[in-house]
Amino acid sequence: SNQRWGLGAKYHKSLTSIQSSEDKRIEDYSVINADLRYNLLPGVWHRDEIVGISLGFQQSTMVGPRIGNHTVQYLGLGAYWARTMPRIFNDLFNLFPFMDYPKYVDMDFTIYPTSLTSDYSPGITFNLNFHGRVFWTERLYGEAGFGIRQTAFTFKTRGRDGSVSLSAAYGTMGLGYRF
Numbered sequence: 001s002n003q004r005w006g007l008g009a010k011y012h013k014s015l016t017s018i019q020s021s022e023d024k025r026i027e028d029y030s031v032i033n034a035d036l037r038y039n040l041l042p043g044v045w046h047r048d049e050i051v052g053i054s055l056g057f058q059q060s061t062m063v064g065p066r067i068g069n070h071t072v073q074y075l076g077l078g079a080y081w082a083r084t085m086p087r088i089f090n091d092l093f094n095l096f097p098f099m100d101y102p103k104y105v106d107m108d109f110t111i112y113p114t115s116l117t118s119d120y121s122p123g124i125t126f127n128l129n130f131h132g133r134v135f136w137t138e139r140l141y142g143e144a145g146f147g148i149r150q151t152a153f154t155f156k157t158r159g160r161d162g163s164v165s166l167s168a169a170y171g172t173m174g175l176g177y178r179f
Contacts, residue, residue: 003042008035008054012149012170017064026166028063031149033127035110037080046104046133049083056110058125060151067164072120072153078110078127085132093134105132115153123152123165133176145172 014029039052056076063069085093085103093099112125131145152165 003044004039006037006039006045008037009033018166018168024064024066024164026062026064026067028061029166029168030061031151032059033057033110035078035108045082046135047084049081051081052079054078054080054108054110056112056127058110058112058127058151060125060153062151062164062166067162068160070120070153070155070164071117072122072151073116074112074122074125075114075116076110076112076125078108080106080108082106098136099134102135103132104135105130107131119156121154123154123163125151125153131172139178141176141178143172143174143176146170147172 010031010033012031014026018026018029034057035054037052037054039050041049041051043050054077056074056078058074058076059071060074061071083105084090085105090103093103107130109128110126112122115122127147127149129145129147131143133141133143135141146169148167148169150165150167152163154163155161
């Protein structure tokens with residue numbers, strides 16, 4: 001199993017409240033994801049081309065005056081692909097001097113068909129992420145990404161029935177250091 005297993009974790013939180021088209025406001029929205037990954041091709045992340053499958057966990061929290069307070073946990077399956085940046089895109093980014101360094105990109109998709117929380121049934125819930133890193137040194141890097149996330153569930157709790165669904169597109173940026 002050398003160079004086959006990996007773990008990943010992400011946390012997303014909305015910066016503002018979200019107003020839906022059905023006049024339901026979500027005051028607080030946060031998502032925690034954790035993935036156990038298995039590389040179908042052995043390799044080193046950030047160096048080799050890797051294709052794999054994953055077992056995912058997601059905990060979504062939505063709070064709003066008309067929807068209530070809901071925390072739902074899901075179990076899902078996914079796939080991912082990662083490699084050095086394709087040459088055509090690498091050449092375009094290299095036009096900027098601060099980007100003329102090694103780059104690595106990845107994409108992952110996870111669908112969550114199972115709820116681990118009683119009284120909640122999952123709707124169509126998934127994450128699709130695209131992500132890239134530029135390595136300015138062997139340890140210091142910059143990263144950026146974007147994705148689409150949908151969280152949906154129906155509930156029957158405390159005498160209330162209902163459903164909640166949220167689709168979101170988002171972007172991320174950051175700096176990192178590998179230890």
